[in-house]
Amino acid sequence: MSEADKCIKCGSCMRACPVVSMFGEGVFPGPRSLVVDAPRSGAPLSMNELLRCSMCMRCRDVCPSRIDLPEAFLALREANRGSVMRPGHKRLVENIDSFGASVHPDDRVLSIPFSRSADVCLFPGCISRWRKPEVLSDAAYILRSSGTEVACPEGLVCCGSPLEKIGDHERREKLALTNVPILERFERIVTTCPGCAGQIGRRYGLDAMHMVEYLYEVVGVEKLTARLEGNGMKVAVHMPCHLSREIGPHTKDYVHSILGSIHGLTVVDYPEEGDCCGAGGSLLSGFPDMASALAKKKISAAERTGASLIVTSCPFCIVNLNNAGGTETVDMITLLRSLSSR
């Protein structure tokens, strides 16, 4: 019995989908239509329609039959991948082939005090490495201060998650084969990107902890936040989809526990905290206008709370939300570092 046969047509996935909600079924037919209805009726699928899923994974969360809709989307993308690509995806593939990175590397040198030999590998991830290197250096600093020596070995390439999202398993596999022998040498892998953590966990046969997990479980909230002072700042949390749904809902408790322990910092409670920013699933590179519209909606929701800053834990979310303008979004690591140096 195929997964899709378990569908009871309740429509929960359609109601939960942020893309259907924002743009309507005419633009994005949605999980039920694409994963269940079309295959059942034998209707041909359009890759453009399949690519409009932001991989927020809310559909899987709400499905009473527990159908793995995101996994089905990835399988359908692989099966329907043709030779015509979205311009953004073409650039992605060119960057991978030329540089082993999903974005064009810039010439900023990563000046992070990494130790030559360490048990913990900080897997940089393309977006952190080439667009938000300060997050990596802040992460290394915090880990170092808490007694963890980290290394960022040479030779690491893109984790492969963006390639998986566009159905290009040939390239994804090649990237994994380059990374695995390097990562295998470490006792533990930590990363600032939920996409990388998810990819390494699901595809590499290894496991990576997201920084939020490492900070909560290994460093400890007390040690991390004891001397920090929020000075009355009011922040709104943006929970990255890949963090709370792929890595796991425990990360929500971790984020709130860490931020909630900072004296003088107020974390607002608002219902849209878990709403997708719109960057995921290759939407940021494939349909930047859709990603932007979803980002603006998220920022409006955060701004209604009166927060002066949006705090998150994913480099894609940061890039996409900041591109939309309005209240600034920073990584929790950046916030922790900045509060400690006051």
Place this chain on the structure above:
Amino acid sequence: MMEIPRKEVDVLVIGSGASGAICAWDAARHGQKVSMVSVGTSATEMSSGCVRFSDGRTSLNEMGLDRDEVEDAGKLVERFLTGDLKKTGLFMTGSRERSVQLYRGHGGVISENLVPATTYSGRLDAIKERRIGVIGFEGRTDFDARSFSRSLVHGSDVRIEHRTVRMTELDSRNASASAAVDIFAEAAKGMSGELIFVPPFLPLRDISVGWAELESRSGRVFAEPVTDLGLPGIRLNEALASEASRAGVVITNGAGIVGMSVENGALKEVTVRSGQRSQRIRCKAAVYCGGGIVGGGLGISGREVIDPLGMFDVRYLKEGPGSDIIGRISSGGLRTGAELGAFVKGEKVRNLFVAGASLPGMNIVAGNGIGDAMTTALIASRNAREASG
């Protein structure tokens, strides 16, 4: 699967629909450390947000539950829904003893006991005496203005005034509540009716204030028809979760059961999945409120009801070769002994209980309502508290 740090609780409640929520609330308000875990969407969220206490109370007695206990628990369910829930903004009216007939958004009539205050629960024949307006919502599937209107006027010559609000003018998921209220209030001002039916459009956090604004701004009385797979069910589920959370329950959605370890007739530990991680939860007692067929707690295969977890024993109230498939399946559920104690692989487990639509004969197809499910959940909670010590 990588493990995250183990958790220790007094009572673990599995399932966060109506049964799970009230079970967890009850255990927590008695001082127990409670964790409630769930996956998917509960049948409560998909429901009409109304609560029925059916004559399926006979099923509760068939289960060997004490009549007085059922009566006391039922009264507490009613007090909880009509009293405690007010803090969340959800006002429920009605009575456990007497059902009321309600108009459905798709046409037709349904009987329920407790209904949200925003749902029209006046006498059906009295409606003919009022000037009625109906504001439809183009593109919505939970409210068919024409079918609904036909039910209202059935057999009479009452005329209903119609207006339609367009999707582009209002998508309550994108617009703020006050913008939505503005649009409906404006539409109503242009109508002569004094009782205006609208599709549910306000989420729980806005329902109290929003509804009051709607009526005061337009000078009309508003009402919602009964609709499922929409906001009312979501409101009820949210309100219940909110009360449970207020009582101190820690709620984790998206954490499914991976395993249970039973030793010497007692449940020691439950392993849940949290994304790519697993977590062991050590509990003194647990209550399984995973739901019936609609909520995804039970599955069907042929003539058999199956426990998707593969742990519990299944039992049917209607056995024998003569029983039809529907009758058999609707009478099926997880096997329990006295006091709703669970059986795992034939063995009675003294600190594990089952409540709600997972019980034999309790699911909605058998005619039982959310009220009956919640009644069993309170009984199970009391037993779990005793087992937890």
